[in-house]
Amino acid sequence: MTNKPKSWWGAPRTITNTIENRKISWLELFSDLIYVVIIHSFVENLSEHFNLYGFVTFWVLFLFFFNTWTNMVLYFDLHGKNNLRNVFFSIIQIMAVAVTATFTPDVFAGHYTGFILAYSFNQLIYMYLYLRTMIADPLHATTTRPFLIAYTIGEALFIASIWVPNLAVQQGLIVVSLIIFLSAVMAENGNFDREFRLRKIPFELNSAILERYGLFTMIVLGESLAGIIEHMAAEHTHLTDYTHFIIAMACITGTWMIYYTLMDERTITAHRYWPISLFRGIHRFLIACLTLQSFFIAQTIESGKVIDYRGLVIVTALVLVALLALTTPKLYNDQPLPSLKIKWLTGTIIVMLVLMAAPVFLGLLVIDIMLLTIGCWTWVLEN
Known part of the structure; x- marks a missing residue:
């Protein structure tokens, strides 16, 4: 009886537990639907802010949202399982992305607080998920720990920018945070090489x-x-x-x-x-x-x-x-x-x-x- 709740809730799949000929799940397809609205919002807001600031804002927002999408895609592929735990956190993440998307017009208008708070909550979801994969699979800490450290630093700068009185400095901190988020994986390619070779995981x-x-x-x-x-x-x-x-x-x-x-x-x-x-x-x-x-x-x-x-x-x-x-x-x-x-x-x-x-x-x-x-x-x- 003690093992039943654990099986019912489920645990993350270890990185070495690969699924041969994996197919995209209905949950993954559903999670992509929110990006239909996000892309439409980008196009609509860019048409209203057709200037240099508008284009810079587009690129910054696109990279923020696409980074979230990429992290969840990789999580599904490396650690996702058909259990209640995966469904629960995926739906929470979809809701978090949807709420974050509602602040897109504010960002184009130069107001960032709502977006920062909503996006940070979204980030915390998959930071927690990756933390749990490291706990369930200690060898995976080779790549996961530096990733989480980098994201923690990025999040600290991102949230701290809310209280910066100078708009240019706030925008600079937001961009620096984005660069940290985007470069976190690329910066530790050597760690991935070591873990993948040690655990005989193909580079593909x-x-x-x-x-x-x-x-x-x-x-x-x-x-x-x-x-x-x-x-x-x-x-x-x-x-x-x-x-x-x-x-x-x-x-x-x-x-x-x-x-x-x-x-x-x-x-x-x-x-x-x-x-x-x-x-x-x-x-x-x-x-x-x-x-x-x-x-x-x-x-x-x-x-x-x-x-x-x-x-x-x-x-x-x-x-x-x-x-x-x-x-x-x-x-x-x-x-x-x-x-x-x-x-x-x-x-x-x-x-x-x-x-x-x-x-x-x-x-x-x-x-x-x-x-x-x-x-x-x-x-x-x-x-």
């Missing part, structure tokens, strides 16, 4: 994690579609509006085709931990650029301004650059992108940048044709 990103990244990408592309459909619902009075709508749809479709044909069935392995961290960092940059693409697509079809169009071209080109960085290096790719595809993508990036000088919708139409052509060509080669 399994298919479940890659699928989570793909699903997050789908969320962002969905926001792009929502933005142009929302505009079309309000402005569907002329044939020109429908033409612009189709051009915007083609841009999203081409981006989708290229991403999923290049990333599908990709195997990410390395001989050390830092290339795995690098791959995750590049993917984070790619998703941020896709979010900005969503913003600029909506702005371009609404205003037709050159500045919006050029912003769209730049972030779309950066998406392709990030895809090249994800699929080309032998550092972490078992099957690097062939040289012919690299040349085509590189050529497309160059032509896209040249087209910044073209009339807005003519240039966007040509870019759409290039994206769709490469997407279809890559799909044919893969199949």
Whole structure:
């Protein structure tokens, strides 16, 4: 009878207790839903603060939220189990992220206290979860203890910034805290190398994690579609509006085709931990650029301004650059992108940048044709 409550509540899975061919759980899918609203909030608030401060705020907020998402993805993959404990803390974390997201407009307006308190509560949840993994698996302290120490220091600076009277200093402390949070794992790559080699853990990103990244990408592309459909619902009075709508749809479709044909069935392995961290960092940059693409697509079809169009071209080109960085290096790719595809993508990036000088919708139409052509060509080669 004494063991029944423990089994009912459950314990974290040890890092060596891997699950072969792990599939994404319904709980993980549910936890990703909140980011649909968060991405939409980013785009909406950026449109209201279309200036340098707005873009800096976007990047800071994106990195804060994506860091939370990454930590929970890794926790699910390394320590998650199908038990009540995992469900309970996941739901609490979803609620905490949702509450934190309500302060997004305040941050864009220059008010940070509510966001700091809500985000800190969210951080404490998975800091506690990782602490429990270290207690359940003492050997895991090699990597978990430095991680928790770094996060504790970052949290102390983050919360202390609330009482700083100078706004610039407060913003500086927030950015420093973010840098600590983002660099905590990368800074201890040597610890991960030691633990993984000692415990014979492969340096890889399994298919479940890659699928989570793909699903997050789908969320962002969905926001792009929502933005142009929302505009079309309000402005569907002329044939020109429908033409612009189709051009915007083609841009999203081409981006989708290229991403999923290049990333599908990709195997990410390395001989050390830092290339795995690098791959995750590049993917984070790619998703941020896709979010900005969503913003600029909506702005371009609404205003037709050159500045919006050029912003769209730049972030779309950066998406392709990030895809090249994800699929080309032998550092972490078992099957690097062939040289012919690299040349085509590189050529497309160059032509896209040249087209910044073209009339807005003519240039966007040509870019759409290039994206769709490469997407279809890559799909044919893969199949």
